[in-house]
Amino acid sequence: MSKRGGRGANVLKGANFEYDTEIKLDVKPELDFPIHPDLKKQSAPSEREARVLRNFRAYQSTVQAGPIYTHPTKRDTDAPAKTFSEEQFNKQYGVNVKADFDPFTGVDTYSKKYDPPKQTLPNLKRIKLDRKLFPKELWDVLAGASGDDIRANISRAGERKGAMIDANTVTTNGASEVDQKDMVKLIDKAGEEGEGDDEEANSENEEEEPQDETYEDDEDGGDYNAEGYFSGGEGDGDDGDDTAGGDDY
Amino acid sequence: MSQSKNAVELCALLVDEIYGELTSRIITILLRRGRLQIQPLGRHTRLTRRQLKHGLAILIQQHLVFFHETKSSTHYEANKDAAYNLIRTGKVLEVVENKFGGVAKDLVHSLFLMGHAKVPDLFEAYESGDHRATGDFGVSEKPATNGVNGHTNGHTSAHELRQTLVKLLDAGFIAPIYNQMFRSPTDLRNELETDLQASGGAFDGGAKGPKKKTALRDKLEQQLEDMRSTRPAWEGKGRKRDREIDSNGSNGSAKRRRIVEDGSDNDDDLKGDLLLNGDLTVYLNYEKLAVALRNQELVALAHTRIGDVTSQVYDKFLALLEPVIDRCQEHIDGGDGTTIRLKSVYNALPENVNVSLGIGKIGKDKIDTGALDRPQLKPQSEIEEDGDDDEDMIKDIGAVRPSVPQPRFIVDDDNPHDLFASVDEEERRMDDLNNHLRVLLADEAPFLRMCFDNEYTVDFPELVEYLKDKELAFYLRECFGPGGHRLVRVMQKLGKVDEKQLPQIALMKQKDIRTKLAEMQMAGMVDIQGVPRDASHTNARMIFLWHFDEERVKALFLEKIYKAMSRHLQRLDIVRRKNSGIVQLSQRSDVLSGTVALTEEQTNLISDFRKTESKFVLQISRLDGLVAIFKDY
Structure with a gap:
């Protein structure tokens, strides 16, 4: 430190800069978000407002615990809220369990079974809907006959997985002969493709598949379903509290 | 929106x-x-x-x-409005609880969850106890002052449930669904238009020419209006005015008074039971709920401007008017619109409201009430005023005596001996009530208008306009100081004002005025127009006119509120993420069931977070109050 003072004296002739150990600068680095000069404190809620708050909160928590709430699937929760295009807006959502798997916190622990279940699709089975009041093209997802068809389809996909492990199940699951042949073909294929099974189940029901989404298979996939060992396969592995914690250190 | x-x-x-x-x-x-x-x-x-x-x-x-x-x-x-209305959930539940008690609140809560529902399903949802989740905000859990809240935790009988639903249907808060509600207004319009053109008649083959187009538009409006009135109305809605009035006063004495022309209670129940057994599908009628919210706002205004007792009187008055108003911003004709008689207010007012309080006592000769006794058939805006003298005179009104003797008999089926109560007592009460109405009448805010002798009505558009002006003035004062507010008031009064004249009119320094006006122009609050005095267009030979466009400023203000609300929600999300660890912990099933107890530190963290969260939601709901004034009422 004293070296700096000396250097100053050397550079400027006649001027003698002594390093002042007592000096206290009253300059602070400027804040990124300076404090508002005239900020007023929020007044406390009146009795009525307190009731309003409580009601709102009660409604919110009931919805969140209920069948119609869908949990956030943002990949990067710290990304800025502002987006500039539809593409960018859409990109921030959607989770591919395998690709976005976090090896540090993603592994299920025993206590995960206490976590509230996370749903990415509303559970229409649990609410009563009058299908007369909906457009026809939505009828197949509403509870009812056609909705059950889709359910059956999904469970068949699960069964196929089981079939790959144990060939005996093919004969016992009561499928028609045509189905059996298909199944055998599938098993042959499965040998080559390995994990490609999920996508196939999807393409059976949907003509358009813009994004590789995980399927909501709440049906039990036999003992092969290692992914959902604790949580039924729903967890996206991102607990939320593992935000890229680098900035704390 | x-x-x-x-x-x-x-x-x-x-x-x-x-x-x-x-x-x-x-x-x-x-x-x-x-x-x-x-x-x-x-x-x-x-x-x-x-x-x-x-x-x-x-x-x-x-x-x-x-x-x-x-x-x-x-x-x-x-449906933008419905999406926006989500923020009002808490307020709606509060207003319903205030009016009809805890059971009604829980019923509405269930209906909120379900969107629309068949009545048996709704009851089932209620029974299953979806509503019993508690809002664990950091606010103290006090029951509503209403005294009816005790029901929430106990069992509710089917009969009580039905009765509550009938009450809600009668009030119009819950309504049967109708066909057009799932279609957007534009679709509905287009459909009607094609129908009209296809049906032949005057509009066969499309409307050509401005005259026909106007005719078509009028016809469409007419049909839309008809459609509104032909919605499957709830049966009980026929007798709109002077229906049963519940007098759950502030101390919760649930004494029931009814007015003579009303039918008996049993009749209502029977009819209700019949209807509710069927396939009635109901939804929450936000239009009507907005009316109730507006009334609440207006009563609060009366409370701050005048006082407690007067606001209670006003509350009863608005409650009497409520059944006939289906939605806010509905055009109500002045004069021949609905009026409420003083006697009805008297009958509706619960015993425990002591009307003798809250009014000053001055001798009759000290004040001039002439202006108040003059009935006014049309709203203020429709009359050319001859001068403001009267208004100035009546501002300091204390107590006034009615000039017309009042009828003395009231019928009260619960308390027949009221009939023999001392005449003096009743007359005094009626006098006091009349005085309260006159205080409301005389106030700067147009709370009431007297149409005929002792018949009053409310000009809602004007009253809401008053509220808007008040809020806008407050906002301008907060943002631009008293100087800015003063300049705006000058411009509001005079229209476009020359910059050179402003110092004399506003009694401010030229320099201050210029800085202030420039600042306000940057914020978009005022605007400037240059008019050249000759062809040279030099600045020196130019007249600069400043003006204040109220409509534009109101729109800007609304946008600002929306933006502020969005930012609050985004900020809330950030706070949530920061606390996500502790929040998740508090939501774990073993913690909720109490098998695992949280440490003191964890409990503190959670309660801190809840407090912050409630601050955000409180602020958003306050901002929503402003949006309601500027957009919905």
């Missing part, structure tokens, strides 16, 4: 806040892009067909999306 960027952002955030991500993503695209079919919707949202269908089903169930189905295609369109 205009299709502004801020409004869209806010609606998307609100849906996200309540119903979660999937629905929010769909409604964001629908709000940005307008009407869409399911294929383009999938393209823009990058969601699978299955996700879309699930999301849309929920959105339609919650009335957040309109749909329009033709033979070949189905279009979806976002």
Whole structure:
């Protein structure tokens, strides 16, 4: 430190800069978000407002615990809220369990079974809907006959997985002969493709598949379903509290 | 609500806040892009067909999306107002609880969850106890002052439930669904137009020429209005005025008074039971709920401007008027519109309101009440005023005596001995009540208007205009100081004002005025217009006129509020993420069931977070109060 003072004296002739150990600068680095000069404190809620708050909160928590709430699937929760295009807006959502798997916190622990279940699709089975009041093209997802068809389809996909492990199940699951042949073909294929099974189940029901989404298979996939060992396969592995914690250190 | 960027952002955030991500993503695209079919919707949202269908089903169930189905295609369109109304959930529940008690609140809560529902399903949902979740905000859990709240935890009998529902249906808060409610207003209009043109007659082959176009538009308006009135009305709605009035006063004495012309209670129940057994599907009628919220706001205004007792009187008055108003911003004709007689207010007012309080006592000769006794058939805005002298005189009114003797007999089936109560007592009470109404009449805010002798009505448009002006003035004062506010008032009064004249009129320094005006122009509050005095167009030979465009400023203000609300929600999300660890811990099933106890530190953290969260929600709900004044009332 004293070296700096000396250097100053050397550079400027006649001027003698002594390093002042007592000096206290009253300059602070400027804040990124300076404090508002005239900020007023929020007044406390009146009795009525307190009731309003409580009601709102009660409604919110009931919805969140209920069948119609869908949990956030943002990949990067710290990304800025502002987006500039539809593409960018859409990109921030959607989770591919395998690709976005976090090896540090993603592994299920025993206590995960206490976590509230996370749903990415509303559970229409649990609410009563009058299908007369909906457009026809939505009828197949509403509870009812056609909705059950889709359910059956999904469970068949699960069964196929089981079939790959144990060939005996093919004969016992009561499928028609045509189905059996298909199944055998599938098993042959499965040998080559390995994990490609999920996508196939999807393409059976949907003509358009813009994004590789995980399927909501709440049906039990036999003992092969290692992914959902604790949580039924729903967890996206991102607990939320593992935000890229680098900035704390 | 205009299709502004801020409004869209806010609606998307609100849906996200309540119903979660999937629905929010769909409604964001629908709000940005307008009407869409399911294929383009999938393209823009990058969601699978299955996700879309699930999301849309929920959105339609919650009335957040309109749909329009033709033979070949189905279009979806976002319902902005419904999305915005999500923020009012808490207020609506509060108003219902205040009026009809805890059971009604829980019933409405269940209906909120279900969107619309058949009555038996609604009862089932109520029984299953969806509503029993408690809001664990950091606010003290005090029951409502109403005294009826005790029901919430006990069992509610089926009969009581039915009765409550009938009450809600009678009040119009809950209404049977109707066909057109799932279609957007534009679709409905277009459909009617094609129908009109197809049906031949005057509009066969399309409307050509301005005259025919106007005729077509009028006809359409007429038909839309007709449609509104031909909605499947709840049966009990026939007798609108002077219906049963519950007098749950402030101390909770649930004594029931009724007015002579009303039918008996049993009759109501019987009819209700018959109807509720059927396939009645009901939804929450926000239009009517907004009326109740507006009344609440107005009573609060009366409370701050005048006083407690007078505001209670005003509350009863508005409650009497409420059954005839189906929605805010409905055009009510002055004069021949609904009026309320002094006697009705008297009958409706619960015993425990001591009307003798809250009014000053001055001798009759000290004040001039001449102006107040003059009935006014039309709203103020429709009359050319001859001068403000009268108003100035009546401002300091204390007590006045009615000039017309009042009828003395009231019928009260609960307390027949009231008939023999001392005449003096009743006359005094009636006098006092009349005085309260006159205080309301004389106030600067146009609370009441006397149409005939002792018949009063409320000019809501003017009253709301007053509220708007008040809020805007407050905002300008806060942002630009008293100087800025003064300049605006000058411009409001005089219109366009020359810059050179302003110092004399506003009694401010030229320099201050210029800085202030420039500052306000940057904020978009005032604007300037230059008029050249000759062809040279030099600055020296120019007249600069400043003006204040109220409508524009109001629109700007509304946008600012939307933006502020969005920012609050986004900030709340950040706070949530910061505390996500502790929040998740508090939601674990073993913690909730009490098998694992949290440490003191953890409990503190949670309660801190809840406090912060409630601050945000409180602020948003206060901002919503402003939006309501500027947009909805």
